[in-house]
Each structure stands twice: as structure tokens, then as C-alpha cells.
Amino acid sequence: MLKNVAAVLLSEVHPFELGVVCEVFGLDRGADGLPVYDFAAVSAEGPTVRTHAGFTISTPYGLDRLAEADLIAVPTGGSYPTRDYPEELLTALRDAVERGARVLSVCTGAFVLGAAGLLDGRRCTTHWRHSQALAARFPLALIDPDVLYVDEGSVITSAGTAAAIDACLHIVRQEHGPEVANHIARRMVVPPHRDGGQAQYIERPLPRTRCDTVGEVLAWMELHLDLDMTVEQLAARAHMSPRTFARRFQQETGTTPYRWLLRQRVLLSQELLETTDETVDAIAGRSGFGNAAGLRHHFLRTLGTTPNAYRRTFRGPVRAA
Template sequence: MLKNVAAVLLEGVHPFELGVLCEVFGLDRSDDGLPVYDFAVISAEGPTLRTHAGFDLAVSCDMDRLEEADLIAVPAGDSYIHRDFPPRVLTALNRAVERGATVLSVCSGVFVLAASGMLDDRRCATHWRHAERLALRYPQIKVESDVLYVDDAGVITSAGTASGIDACLHLVRKEQGSAVANGIARRMVVPPHREGGQAQYVDRPLPRGQSDPVAGVLSWMERHLDREVTVEELAARAHMSPRTFARRFQQETGTTPYRWLLGQRVLLARELLEATDHTMDAVALRAGFGNAATMRHHFARWTGTTPQGYRRTFASR
């Protein structure tokens, strides 16, 4: 039963990510019939901590509290991606998992969990900006860079900032049911569940080629996203053989002509979904997918959410 919750803080903690934990687990909402958690904030590095925002926190150092917590949560912090952590914290986190407690991290807090070894051979999430660094530093863990959170056998890791809310509400829903999770979300004025993953938040157009022949073809392809083309046709425009063109295209863009074209179509579809009220079929036709079903298939694979879900989140009001 989720009752005893402890947030463990280190020097440089990010106030927002700490605030997420305080908001979900630290408020008394019993007037709405919602559970009240026994919530504590614990410092692992002295009674006074400097936050990432530049102000100090006076925090209890009762590390023994971690031995009884049902949930130990680690918010993000400054320099977590390359610093070392107190052995006592890492030991407490591992003991928590061994006795069946849940451990949850927000954003770069995952580096604390990774340093403890508990993520070895597990799936995990972090902010998309940290994913590559995390995978390189800890090659034994499985980093999923396009999701909002991962729950792997009671070890929950979340991506950047607000996805910590998603992870916390997921845990509440899992342990105490949808009615409780929805009630907390309603009080926080946030959606109880968000569709999709981080990919919909990452602005990542594929790189533009620099060599003149390929750059010219790229420009032509951008102007004709609604056309079906073959490598042979594109190679002829670049005055190259298909094999040479495919190799040069890969060198210049890092991907194949087909993947590049799909990416550009998805980017255009995103813009149309945000800025217009066109029907799904109209967006699909304009972006070069032909029909809404084909667009939905490729859009979901590329962004992790549906076109309808993306429009609900990002459309101009």
C-alpha cells in the first residue's frame, strides 16, 4: 500500500521537480476523499542544500526514514549527469528495491539510480537531452529516449520536468486506482494521462545536406512532399547513379531518402495540425501521406502519439 513517501535530495536539486513530488504526495486532499500520504523530504548531503535556482533549502537529514518508505523519489538536480553520489544513498535505494518498495526518479534523477546499479539490465527513461549521455555512461542499462516514463518492476524513471507528474500519477493509478489518480489530477488541473512520448516534444528536423547535388535534390523534395518518388528519379536529378546517390544522401543527411521524406512529411503534418483546423484527410493529403490512415500509421511511429492526440496537445487556440 502506498502510504510512506520520502523524497531524497542532493546538492543542486531542481525546485520544480521537487515541487512535483510535493504536489502529488505532500498535500492533504482528504476533503475530497483522497488519501493523505506520510510525506517527508530528506537531505543526503547536510541540513542545508543549495538548489539549482540559487536559493537554499533547510532539510532534515534523517536517512533512516528511507528504510521504511513505500516510495523513495529522487528529483532532478544540477550536475547529476556527471557527479558521484553518497554511498549511503545508493545503498538505501538498493535495499528499498530488495524489500519491495518503489523507487522513482524525475529527469536527471535517473543518474542516481543508475549509479546504484539497480538499473542494470532494466529499461529506463530520462530527458531526451540526457539519453545519449546516460547510455554511454551506463551501457548495461536500456535507455528509452522517446517515452514519458518507464515502469520496470517497481523502478519508475521519467523524462524531463512535467513527465514526473505523469510518472507519479501512473504510480498512484497502479497502486490506488484510477479514481484516486484522476482526483489528484483534477485538483492539480493536469491531465490524468497524457498520450504519446517525448518524441512529440523534440524539435529534430533531419540535417540538411551541404553538397550541391544532394542539397538541390533535398530542396526539390521539400517542395514536392506530396509526390511519390523513387531513388532512381532522385538520382537522375542529381546526375548520379542510384547507388552513388543513395550513398551520398546517407552521408549528407544520416538517413535514407525514404526516411528523410517521411520525416519531412511528419514535420509538415505537425505544423498543419498545430496551426490549422483542416480535417485529418486534408492534412494527410497536403503532407504527402495520401490519406488519414496512412498518416496516422507513420505519425504514431515517428512521434509516439496519434495526429488527433498531437492536435489536442499543441493546436493553437
């Protein structure tokens, strides 16, 4: 049973994401008959760290506090995708998982888990803006950039900002049941449950890291999203065998050619729904889905909503499609 929770502080930690962890696990709700956790903010870099917002946070707890935690949360921070981390922290995270504790990353906190080797061979996520950087730095990680959070048992990773709430409430729901999680959600005035499979809303274009061998093919694909294309055709364009091309593509983008193409087509359709009055049929043709039925099918599977509902949310009423 989850009783002891620690949140890791590193230089440039983001206050909001840290605050989410503190709100869910650090607030005493015993008067309401809810679980009370032994909670501590633990610094990995001295008793005082500077936040991304410029102010400082001080704590009496050091990394030795992690040895007794059932859950260790690593909130995001400003320089996390590129910086190094204290080896003592990485060892503590590995030891925690080995003894049966769970670790949770929020947004770019996934880079800390990756540096500890905890993402190797595991499905995981981070904020969509950093997914390809995560793939480049930790090529053995199985990254899904389109979801709110991923639960791999001992390792839980979540996307940006509000997805931290979803992941934390998911843990509470697993440990104490839906009634407790729903009560906390009501106190926080947030939806009690957004499934981890619900897609992140992301804007186009999706930033890419430098691709040494498939970059030209990616650029061509992005310009011809309306065309049918196969791995064999793309491999020929890259002057590789289909098997080699698929492997290089996965290594350099963190996903498969099909999933990359599907995501780019959905992103283009989002852009067109937001910025034009074109019908759903016309947008389906331009984005490579063929017809409105095809677009609706993939839009619903990827984003959890319909094209018309998305347009109403992000643009307001327009003429019927």
C-alpha cells in the same frame, strides 16, 4: 500498500519537479477522504542544499529516513548527468529495491538510479535531451526516449517536468485506484491520465553524444532520411558486418538503427509541419514515409496524434493538406 514516501534532495535539485512529488504525496488530503502519506524530503548532502534556482532548502531528515520508505522519489537536478553521487545514497536505493520498496526518478534523476545499478537490464526513460547521455553512461540500461514514463515494477522512471505528474498519478492509480488518482488530478487541474506510452514532444535535431564508430553513418542517415536503407547497407557503409554494426549502433546511440531512423523521420516531419505550408503528402516524401498514409500511421503510433492535428497545435490553421 503505499504509506511512506521520501523525496531525495541533492545539490542543484530542480524545485518544480521536487514540488510535483511534494504536491502528490506530501499534501494532507485526509479531509477529502483521500490517502495521507508519511512524507519527508530527505537530504543526501547535509541538512541544507542549494536548488538549481539558487535558493536553499533545509530538512531535518537524512538518508537513514529512506530505510522505512515504501517509495523513494529522486527529482531531477542541474548537474546530475555528469556528477557523482554519495555512495550511502546509492546503497540505500539498492537496499530499498531489494526489500520490496519502489524507486521513482524524474528526468535526470534516472542518472542517480543508473549509478546505483538499478537501470541495468531494465527499460527506462529520461528527458529526451539526456537519453543518449544516459545510454553512454549506463550501457546496460534499456532506454526508451520517446515515452512519458516507464513502470518496471520496483523501478519507475519518468521524462522531463510535467511527466513527473503523470508518473506520480500512475503510482497513485495503481495503489488506490482511478477514483483517488482522478480526484488528485482535479485538485491539481491536470489531465487525470496520460498513458506512459504517450510520446514526448521533442524538437529536431536530437542532440547526440559522440559516436566513435557509427558517427559518420549517423550523419549520412540524417542527410538522406528520404531514402530506403537497410541494416546491411548501413553496415557496409561502416565497413562492418550487419551483426557488429547493429551491436555498435545500440551501444553508442541507446537504440536500434530502425528506431533511430524512424525517430529522425518523425522529427523531420514535425519540423516541416511547424515551419512550412507543404502538404502532408509532400512532407511524407521528404521525411522518408513515402505517402501521407505512411506518415499518418507512424506519426500516430509515435506521437499519439495525426500530422494535421499536430500542425494545428503547434502552428495554427494553414491551408488543407
